[in-house]
Amino acid sequence: MIFKELGILNFGKFENKIIELDRGLNLISGENEGGKSTIVNFIDGIFYGFSRDSLARKVRDDIFEKSRPWSTNLYKGYVLLSDQSEGYRVSRDFDADEISILNIENGEDLSKDERNYLNSRIPQPGLIFFDMSRRLYRSSFFISQRFSQVEEDAAGEIKNKIDNFSVSQDENLDLTKVLDKMNKDLDELGTKRRKTSEIGRTYGELEKITAEKINFASLRENYEKTAQAHKDAEEELKDLEDKMRGRKLFELQELKKKLKESQEEKKSQDENFDFSDLERAIEINRSTGLYSSKLDDLLSQEGHIFEIDDDAELDYKRFKEIKEEIALLNENNFSKEIEIISADIHNIEKVAFKYFLKIFLSCLAGGATVFLSIYFKKYFLIIFSIIFFTYSYFRIVKYRENKDLLHRLKNKLVDFKKKSMDKTIKKKEFDKDFAELLEKYQARDLKALSEILDEKKEENLKNISKNEYNESWKEKNHLEIRDTKEKISELEAELLKIFEKYGVKNIKDLKNLFYELKDYNKDKTSEYEYRIEALERENLSGEIYREESLESISDKIKEVTREISNLEGILKTQEESLEKLRSLEEKSFELEDKLKKLEYKRELLELSIDKFETFIKLRRRDTLPILKNNISNYLDKMTSSKYSEILIDDRFDIKVYDKNVGDYVALDRLSLGTMDQIYLAFRLSISKIITDKKIPLVLDSHFDSYDDERLKNTLEVLKDEEQVLIFSSSNREREILDKYNLTYNLIKL
Template identity: 25%
Template sequence: MIISCIHIQSFGKINNLTLELDGGINIITGENESGKSTICNFIRFVFYGLPSKTEEKQKCISWETSRAAGYIIFSEDGLQYRVERDAVMTTSAEGKVSFSEKCTIYDNETNNPCLRGKNPGEEFFGVPESVFESTAYIRQLGESKIGGRSLLEASENILFSGDESAGTKKALKKLDEARKFLWHKNKSGGKIHDMQENLDSLEERIDASKSTGARLIYLDGRKRELTQSAEKAEKDAAVIKEELDTYERFSIKQAYRKCVKTKREAEELEAQREKLCDASATGGVHIYKSEYTERLRAYQSELKIATARYEDARTEMEAARKKLGDMNEKLAVFERFGSVEKRDALVHKVEEDKKALSSRKTVSLIGLIGTAVFASLFVASFIIGESGSAAIKTVFAVLAALCALFCAVGFIMAGGYAKRIRRVCAMFGCADYGEFDELVKASKKDEAALMYIIEGKRGAESKFDEASSALNKASAAIIRALEAAGFEILDNTALSLDRAIAKCDEKRSEIEKLEIMIREKKKSAEEYAAALASYPDELIAQSAKEDFPPELESYDYRKRKRDYEFLTRSAASSKERIYEIEKEYTELNAKGENPVKLAPEAEALKGNIAALTEKFEAYVLAIEAMESASGKLREGISPKLAKTAGKVMSKLSGGKYRSLGVDGDFAMSYFDGITHGVDSLSAGTMDIAYLSLRIALMDLLCKKSVPPFIFDESFARLDDTRLANTLELLYRLYGEYGQCLLFTCHGREREIMKSIGAFRQIDI
């Protein structure tokens, strides 16, 4: 079969889509959610109709038109056909969903209907929908598995009778029904069984007619015994019934008293709750409500933020004040040294000493490096041995000594300069030269520096004032809220707020506990009231006033109830048996059957039973013969499938897996020294294993026509090598005389097929 055209009028989310196809390989490419799976389901819909489940039917119906409609044009045995299918979903006023479906097969050249009443899939493919889905229709990733008993039975029917619907099971069922009609397996039913029962009854009647007189005497005596037994049972039952009625009134009184008590307790609890909910003591504020508590918690959060900002501002203000004081103190020290010329001379002297100190440190460092270099050369000349002259060694030693002396003198002079610098810095109250340098710079531009520090102090003080104001404002709002509800106000606002929140939570908790207790009491009262509702008001009023003996508290109601029911059943059984005895007595007395007249009827029944028994044995032999033939056929299916699937698997895996096992449920296995299920293989290898089985099933079952292979994103788990092997095999098997529809969102298939052979590319 070659599909040449697919037209989807409306199906799922697709409307008015037409695909033109060729024989061989067709690669249909589309993005995810572009409708590839919907097209695959449409092909199945056209050939086999809507699925059986309502929710799956609804997925086929167009979201816009409430219909599923379209057609497929294909060629088969030199003829061209068009299959049109239309399904409509309707919803009744009660919300019940129903579906109507119509399918017509046309000769596409003459446009005349043909093959009326036929299912297109079963007519052209020769297989039911379950076999089609397990062979030619390969779904998306993770759905490669096939099989089960239903597929095995359909395969057996096709091979045994050429018809998947008229299989050996149906034939065996009809034979077994005929056998059951005559005689069940355990001989407990059937026509022969009924006739045998009639014969037994007839023979019993013959025997009974001989002893009718004795039977009548026995029945009369038995009737007297049963009458006495029934009267005693009824008398005892009446006594117990009076006890049960008394206990029932006692139980009503108990339930009534508990109901009244429980209602009263519920009312008392409600009064306690109302007292707790009374807001007169809290200035009309319902402090137990969560809204009020949440408002207090919001105040608490605002207070914490305001307090934190206040502390930060205070710390910043104190730091600014200290910095201004420190700078003023140093400038005062600087001013005490007299004239500007004297201060400038000291500053100039320190700066000159600083430069000299730096140069002496540099010279000392050079001397140290020279000492290390010449000392190393001197040591190296001794290691080398006689190759160096004594004069060179002497030169190295002298140079090393001079460099060491040079370094020592430099360090001594640098120490003197550093000592003078520290002395001058101490005179100005500075710990080191860096602080002295900052003081000098500040003295040169003291007004600008002081203004900067003063502005910083003013900013910090302003920020502190704002934070202090915000804190006071938040505290005032909290105090007003707490005073309005009558809470105690302490010196610490935060502590007052914490205690108020705790009191609110405590009161709400008490109210919630009371509400739970109230609900439980009301529920119990309702249960008691419901139990009393089945009794008349007069009985309840009577029971409430009645006095009962104390022993009813321990009365075993269930036991006495069982005794009453036993006596009642016993009396009824005795009366029923008396009725049967009277009936039998009357019948026996009226019949007076003659054994001579009953004998010919018994002989005729024996002849009929013998004839039907012979027919029953013939049915049993036929069933055994068909089951034997069916078993041999079933045993031959798996080896054929395993052999064909193994050949295909070898080609798809590049010769790595050459044989496969297939059991009666189409579960697959392979052998590598130990037999494993294919589930232990990698995902891609398992996919090609089940693809091999599908191809083998197609070869075995599709005798009328090979349907197109439909692959819906089926190769996602295959690597490029195995994908190439798969496409090459499909091209070799179906590229010229068959058809494959490959639905994919990737470009791998297209690129690999370019190196294999011709194919049609379709983009959706």
Template identity: 25%
Template sequence: MTKLFIKELDLISFGKFENKKLTFSEDFNLIFGKNETGKSTLASFVEGLLYGFDEGKKKRSFSYKKNAYRPISSYKYAGSGIFSKDGKEFKVYRNFDDGSYKIIDLENNSEISSKPTNLNYPGEFLLGIDYDIYKNYLASFQSQKADSRANNKLLEKLANHDIDYNFSTNKALGLLENEYTRLGSSRAYTKPFLKIKNEINEIKERLYEIKLLKNTYRTDFRRLDRNREELSKVNENYKKLKKVNDSFKNYRATSNYRDYKKWSDELYKINENMSEFDDVKGLDDDYLSELESQIDLYRKNDSSLAQYFIFALFLASLILGIFANKKFFIVSALMVIVFFALSMDRSSEFGLDELNKYNKKKSRYLKYKNLIKEKEKIEEVLAILKKQDINDAGLIDVGDFDFENYNFEKSEQDLEDLLDKINKISKEIQRDEKSLVNIDEKIKDEVDLVDRLKYLEKKLEEITKKKKAIKLAQKTIKKLMDENRGDFSKLNIRINDIVKEISKNSYESISFDKNLSPNIITKEGYKLTLDQVSTGFMDQVSFALKLSLNEEVFSNIFIVYDDAFINYDMERLRNALFFLLDASCQRQVLYFSCHTREEEIFKSEGIEINYINMEDV
């Protein structure tokens, strides 16, 4: 049987204690202290060290008890304890802030592996019981009553220890029924029986699907090969055509560059020539037209006056010659002719000079005007070339190719068509590849599915056999129950011994039923309810039950009593202490009290125990 006791407690920082160590004997330990000296704090430290302060929850939650013992003057909130289990020593360290812990095997100084999320693990590992049973049956406090959850768990413990045959068989029937229910039926969709059947059907359907897929696999694969080959050809054609198109673009850009340079040079020359015509800059056609009109008008007026004057002189000479004398007429005529000649000569000289100047300026203006028109045409050509590709890097080498007659627009359309075809084929390839990958995966799983099917069919056969065995076992157990129906005889005998000894035979019998509910019979034969007995007597019954259970169920694990006998008189207290002294021969007892009665009883009997005064801690 497992023997477990507390060897040492180290309160690093807990409640009012700072760096305090206490050592205990493995039998009876009396811890005395008046109120507020830290007895309950020490008892709670043991509980917190083993199970944390989350009321049995596996994970952290809010706990009033944890906040109650948080140190005020220290940032630390931790402690440790050394426990002896079957001769081996283990150290448990707990950080009460976050609940984290470590369990160290002191024999080889190695840490015991555990689940950090299970805050109860140190107690479950060392004591082998969960928090509810520890709280209700190993750590007894004044007027403490066990809750229903702890009772249920204790009943399971009792079944495992086979204390009561009637209870064990009932529990066995329940466990068998639970197992039968767990296995399930043809209607329980979440249970193993139907889940396995459904999975078997699913696997068979998948294997049938694989069989169908195998028939289409080769056809799909050949289509994929054809598409890949076609894609390779189309890609090659696309690359070739794109190379020619790029070359043509480069050729066109290079030609544009040469044209642009040629016309730029022409523009430079024209600008140089135009700088020589500064005298006609600002003139226009209207100005020349007006100037020419003025010259024509001037010449016309000057010629008309001379002609009128000569005609008048000739007429006068003619008249005088007719009436005067012929010589005079001839002389007058000659003089008119000479005068006319001289007049004509002067008029011609004057008009020719102005005309030469005008014609020269007009000629320069017309040349300047032609240069302007030529410049505008060149600038227009340059503007058009600027909008086109211009590149002087040279051509892509595509061999001999007729770029002059190349249909670039058609080739661009051909490129788009090829690209569309590439995209279309690529999508078909992707679709087929994805489909074939899925088929490969399904076909690849065929062997595993066959193995899984065989396993499940075998598992289903085992479950079917197990269900039949459970039904047979239930039938057999029920038969045994009818033959061996009994009660908590062994446990009730021990409880009666303890209660009668403490209460001095105040009652005829005390027994507990299968739900751990007490049946109390007086000496007069009356059955009493719990409301009809005193608190002190119920404390005695509770003490008897818990001590008996400790002896029968929990092996030799330490037990804690914190002012559990405060309602006892001296005689009953004496009797209870003697039962505990006997029990401490097999298991450690930690007895907390705020009275001196216990110490006086031990001294009066000359009994040596490990005595700890909390005022000295």
């Protein structure tokens, strides 16, 4: 298989860059930052899309963003390749994740081939053409300068990569780390004896819980005994309740018999006792009482004179007169009149004073005018003094009117004050009279006194009316007394006959006789009916029980109920302890289950480690001889037979046989250039072991540490490969190729 053309349409710094490649050596030369690494990434991107293996979602590495075109939004390219005489065109739109794989010879389209999506949701044509994953492809057919200037580190890296490939077929996949991780996990699991390990801690917790469970050893047995006792008590209670129902059934039958007997007894008694006689006797007794009361009233009222309280009558009259006089006095509010007149006097005095000032000032002004006119001999000014004197005259008239009014008001004020004083004196006299009346009739206040006097007055009026009525009624009263006495005698004779019939002396004995009989029968019947009704409401059923009384059965039920209550309390306490025991058992079960899982995990890890170690040994045994042979052949050609054999012992220490020394030399004693040759021999060996396909090799600045001799020998080896792409920023490769007339295709960037 060879790449015939790289069509870098829009990728990194390149736009529409076409690179034609030939079979054999292809030297791609350019300055630093000239785009060599971009072309290497382009090849990786076309065949694998910068994808990381993931079928769950699309995942790319950082190269995808770093390789975006600088001057356009398009992100495309293609590769023309030839495989077993058939040509293919592989193109990719990186942004859209779209590929096109076309067989140029027969037009077959492999774009939808399922192999593109075996490892990733981003299509990978490399799986079709190289039959390997991106990781394996980059670790076998992509070769760069691998090492720094520290020889010890370089030797260690070569050793690790050869070891990794001998086991996993991938130089970057170190299965010994997986083995170390498994051993670490096994160590963390530990054993029962190592208490700090996970198994040890779990076993310790289980022992602690087991010790706690011992404290509850007898609890379950005690709980079962208590539960059985509780069950027996409940059964006994049920039996007692059945007996109670049976006894009640017996009581119900007996009560029905007694009720029937009571009803028959009542019927027999009703035939001997006539309740109409009792009713007649009661009626006669009541009528006799009424007539007797009437007779007493007639006798008591005959000749009776009701007393009239004359003193209360006089006090009532005097109280009303005082109230009327006080009402008349209160009609004249002298205090208000005095207040109004005093205010008027004050206002008039102020007005009079103003008039006096005006008179004084106007007279003064008139006098001053006369004086000044005479003094200055301006006699015509005397006319103006007349105005002032005229004004003074009218003010004097007003002043006198006010003084007269003031005099009258003062006289009126004196009169009102006298009347007010008289009114006060009278009120004090009335208060004294009221005090005497209040004390006489023991009244709290005037209102109470008024009520008392009103009652006295009303009582006097009634007594007067009665006295007047008695005078008119006295004549006919004697006839009514006689008739009433005769009626009473008739009723008493009839009542005596009833007493003699039933052998009693008075109405009370007769009532007791009838009522006792009636109440006795009624109470017995009611009691029987009530008890029968109460028992029938219970819907009793079952067998009749006669041996024990209701009270005895009830006492036993109370005793058993108390016992059940005590047992329930004990059970509740025991159940709380049992709950803790159940919790410990659940925890113990969880820990036992966890311990089983941990032990199983330990056994599984031990088995896995054993199998894995066996697998590694077998892989090394199968792969290392082939790998050693291939590396030795390549190294012999690259070093002109100086280093013709490589030795790898059981501890994976690598040595190279040096013909000049005649002995094996340790890897860390070799130069960086030699180690780069060994690494290249290793990578070439890998490419031959992992696949039969002749896939183009890509060497990116790999020969920087080679001297001219090493470079010439290595190029001599590489010229026999199907296709090699050498990327270089120097002219050394070109000069040596030209110097030794080696065929190659030169591409300048």
